[in-house]
Amino acid sequence: MKRTIAIIALCIFCGFPALAADGTFTQEYFYGMFAAEREKAVARLRSFAAENNGYVKFYSSTKVVLRMPAERVQRIRDVILDTGYIGDERIQRTDVGESLLDLRTRLKTKESLLASLYKIFEDAQVQQTLEVEKELGKVVMEIENIKGRIAYLEDRISLAEVTVSINIQPGSKKGAVSGRSRYEWINSLGIEGLMSSG
Incomplete structure (x- = not known):
């Protein structure tokens, strides 16, 4: 029985001609930007994703990760320059x-x-049924795993990933005037108010 299954698999494999590779790429973009107002930069990046059939994978006050259609991701530079400037840029294509x-x-x-x-x-026959069922289950699981991997790669191809790290622009008024700390527990003590009143 095992020999029969092995012969079937070999015949099927040999029957498929080799296909030409189509040169598909995944794209990842990494930007380090400086902005006078980080909140404004974050909001602009999030709205850009929504306007261009993308979505926000993650965001905070200092970092935004977007998934964008590959054909539209080139416009991200203009969006960054709307609210600041680019200090670092890296593109990875696989x-x-x-x-x-x-x-x-x-x-x-x-x-x-x-x-x-x-x-x-x-x-x-009855005595062969269990063995065939076991092989069927194994092949079905392998098919589902392959389909999942294909779907993952196709998603990575169709949507580029863009990571933008946002820093306060040196010399900006907001950066110079604000006495807020990067640690929220310090801000909760009201030290900022004491400093400004003095």
């Missing part, structure tokens, strides 16, 4: 075309094997 090709080929192979196993199951 070609996952070969990985996708391998996964899609494996998926077709497993799906064809699954169809063949179902046919064997229908004609199997």
Whole structure:
């Protein structure tokens, strides 16, 4: 029985011609920006994502992570320059075309094997049923894992990830006047008010 399953798998695998890789890339953008008003910069970046069919993956007062359609992500530089300037910039592109090709080929192979196993199951004798069921379960799980991996890579290709770290612009009025600490527990003591009244 195991020999029959192995022969089916080998025949299916050999029957698939090699496909040409399409050179697909995932894209990650990293920016370090300086802004006079960090809150304004965060709000602008969040609205930009919503306006361009993207979404906010994470945000705080000092950092924003966006997922954006790859074809629109180039405009992020203009958005940053609307509220500050760029101090650091890095772009990382990874070609996952070969990985996708391998996964899609494996998926077709497993799906064809699954169809063949179902046919064997229908004609199997009672003593063979358990063995075929076990193999069916294994192949189904492998198919689901491959589909999940393909979906993940396709999502990474279609939506670029943009990480923007936001720093206070040197010499800005807000940065010079404010006596607020980076630690909220210090701010809660009212030290800022004492400093301004003195």
